Amino acid sequence: MDTLIHIFSGIVTLLWRVVTDQPDQKAELLQALPQAISPLVNVILSISPILMIFPGLFALTTWLERKGLGRIQNRLGPNRTGPFGLFQPVADGLKMLTKEDIIPRNADQVIHFLAPITLVIPTFLGFAVLPMGRHLVPLNMDAGLLFFFAMGASTELSIFMAGWGSRNKYSLVGAMRAISQMISYEIPLIISSVTVVMLTGSLSLVNIVAHQSGWLGGIIPRWNVLTPWGFAGFVLFLIASLAEANRSPFDIPEAESELIAGHLTEYSGFKYALFFLAEYLGLFAMAGLSTTLFLGGWNAPFEFLDFVPSYIWFFSKLVGLVLLFIWIRGTVPRLRVDQLLNFAWKFMLPMALINLVVAAIWHYTSVWVFPASLILRWLFCAALILIPYFALGKFISNAGHFAPRTYRYAE
Amino acid sequence: MQAIFAIIAALIVVSAIGAISFRNLVHCALSLVVTFCGVAALYLQLGAPFAGWVQVLVYVGAVAILIVFAILLTRSDENKPEPIFGNNWKAGGVIGLLLFSVMVYAITRDGLDSTPLPAKPELTVREIGVDLMTQYVIPLETMALLLTTAAIGAVIIAIRLCNPESSADSDTHAKAAGSVEATH
Numbered sequence: 001m002d003t004l005i006h007i008f009s010g011i012v013t014l015l016w017r018v019v020t021d022q023p024d025q026k027a028e029l030l031q032a033l034p035q036a037i038s039p040l041v042n043v044i045l046s047i048s049p050i051l052m053i054f055p056g057l058f059a060l061t062t063w064l065e066r067k068g069l070g071r072i073q074n075r076l077g078p079n080r081t082g083p084f085g086l087f088q089p090v091a092d093g094l095k096m097l098t099k100e101d102i103i104p105r106n107a108d109q110v111i112h113f114l115a116p117i118t119l120v121i122p123t124f125l126g127f128a129v130l131p132m133g134r135h136l137v138p139l140n141m142d143a144g145l146l147f148f149f150a151m152g153a154s155t156e157l158s159i160f161m162a163g164w165g166s167r168n169k170y171s172l173v174g175a176m177r178a179i180s181q182m183i184s185y186e187i188p189l190i191i192s193s194v195t196v197v198m199l200t201g202s203l204s205l206v207n208i209v210a211h212q213s214g215w216l217g218g219i220i221p222r223w224n225v226l227t228p229w230g231f232a233g234f235v236l237f238l239i240a241s242l243a244e245a246n247r248s249p250f251d252i253p254e255a256e257s258e259l260i261a262g263h264l265t266e267y268s269g270f271k272y273a274l275f276f277l278a279e280y281l282g283l284f285a286m287a288g289l290s291t292t293l294f295l296g297g298w299n300a301p302f303e304f305l306d307f308v309p310s311y312i313w314f315f316s317k318l319v320g321l322v323l324l325f326i327w328i329r330g331t332v333p334r335l336r337v338d339q340l341l342n343f344a345w346k347f348m349l350p351m352a353l354i355n356l357v358v359a360a361i362w363h364y365t366s367v368w369v370f371p372a373s374l375i376l377r378w379l380f381c382a383a384l385i386l387i388p389y390f391a392l393g394k395f396i397s398n399a400g401h402f403a404p405r406t407y408r409y410a411e
Numbered sequence: 412m413q414a415i416f417a418i419i420a421a422l423i424v425v426s427a428i429g430a431i432s433f434r435n436l437v438h439c440a441l442s443l444v445v446t447f448c449g450v451a452a453l454y455l456q457l458g459a460p461f462a463g464w465v466q467v468l469v470y471v472g473a474v475a476i477l478i479v480f481a482i483l484l485t486r487s488d489e490n491k492p493e494p495i496f497g498n499n500w501k502a503g504g505v506i507g508l509l510l511f512s513v514m515v516y517a518i519t520r521d522g523l524d525s526t527p528l529p530a531k532p533e534l535t536v537r538e539i540g541v542d543l544m545t546q547y548v549i550p551l552e553t554m555a556l557l558l559t560t561a562a563i564g565a566v567i568i569a570i571r572l573c574n575p576e577s578s579a580d581s582d583t584h585a586k587a588a589g590s591v592e593a594t595h
Binding site: 141146156176183 | 438441460461464468471472473475476479480483535536537
């Protein structure tokens with residue numbers, strides 16, 4: 001009985017310390033437990049917040065997205081269930097759970113069943129390395145960024161499994177489009193984040209955030225996004241992560257009007273909900289990573305705001321990026337598949353490579369010490385990015401890509 | 412530790428046998444992916460996280476996709492079951508046995524069981540990076556050059572130089588997918 005009370009009070013103290021942004025006493029709590037169950041409790045304590053917070057955020061985001069899109073399209077959005085339609089995600093979830101799970105007779109049963117599972121697991125694993133607060137790091141891995149990208153890369157195969165296992169032409173075409181899109185955009189995604197690794201000198205996301213802490217004169221944060229290479233990298237990373245998460249304007253794999261939702265065609269009920277969940281979790285993971293890499297992670301924007309708990313900063317930046325994604329979805333039309341791949345290979349990749357060189361120049365010009373050297377350095381590097389940007393943009397738009405499309409199979 | 416190794420080893424062996432014995436080629440490819448994951452788990456268990464995650468990133472993320480693309484773009488009739496044994500399985504079996512016996516000989520001759528294990532090095536990613544950029548820079552650059560050449564070559568094969576009607580479409584597509592993979 002005494003041990004139970006001890007454990008309970010320990011957990012309450014743990015929660016209190018997490019909420020008030022202090023280092024927790026997890027190690028002491030684990031020592032009080034019997035030897036046999038302490039590793040299990042350790043794992044559960046680390047995993048359960050991720051398993052609770054991000055699906056909760058997913059439910060909130062679906063509501064926010066439908067409301068936001070409704071506002072953009074001049075209609076009301078969900079407004080029947082609960083106040084302002086806030087309980088709509090609950091109703092949707094119940095509907096998904098009770099729906100019949102239809103599996104096509106010709107489908108490859110095992111692969112069709114495994115695809116949503118193998119998609120959700122790596123997506124959840126990606127969150128393990130994100131530092132969500134000053135002391136809220138589930139796993140401080142030496143190769144954290146590499147782990148994140150390894151998990152992201154293994155989701156491509158699940159989409160293939162979904163498309164191929166359904167035995168449906170539309171599914172397969174959608175899956176192939178999704179894979180070619182994800183592979184094409186993965187390269188600018190990784191190269192644009194490599195700049196941060198170069199300047200920080202570490203693959204650990206904790207070190208990357210620590211490198212961005214502090215303020216110049218108490219007001220200008222030392223975030224990567226405020227440097228020329230960081231800003232270019234942030235924009236490239238954001239575009240590539242939209243494509244990785246299959247979000248509009250890069251939602252060609254799902255294209256309801258042409259491909260009847262691509263690899264999702266033959267999924268219904270809870271499996272469809274799992275795909276939906278994985279898509280939004282991937283979006284949160286990408287938003288969290290871009291916050292960590294470029295927006296200073298959990299650091300406060302101004303020194304006098306540092307008293308606000310760090311996790312509030314992390315999550316408000318993350319939700320801000322998600323709102324940006326919703327805004328983009330409501331306003332930008334979908335690209336055609338050839339435009340999409342051309343954009344990745346002819347614009348994103350060269351810009352990412354140029355940005356890599358600019359980051360190196362920024363690093364080597366850090367030895368400049370004379371009056372206004374920082375401003376000069378900033379302008380020099382910005383020019384090195386902007387001139388190729390305009391030249392490349394002009395070159396691509398003059399290359400005749402806006403002629404009417406010639407169809408190869410139709411006509 | 413022994414139990415974990417046993418589980419990983421069993422997973423690798425079973426999935427590798429699956430990779431050569433399923434009748435459907437896509438099933439074989441997916442079984443091979445399980446083998447890749449098992450090898451990555453083995454690296455992790457041996458205390459080499461960098462190698463393990465690179466294994467996942469490169470093999471599961473890229474090589475498996477390359478294999479799958481190659482299967483889908485070259486086979487048209489996927490309902491026809493493939494025979495398990497190919498035409499020259501006897502020669503393959505002999506070569507496999509020879510290789511296996513050479514490896515068994517090499518391992519037992521050195522007496523790996525008797526020699527004490529060297530101290531496990533505490534390798535950080537930083538040290539691996541420094542080594543790659545100093546001691547192993549020439550092999551690294553050679554590989555980079557080779558991969559770039561392969562990518563450019565694939566693009567040259569895939570590019571349509573003349574009028575679009577005359578070229579064989581399916582063939583071009585297969586090569587284009589290959590070039591995407593090669594740069595990856």
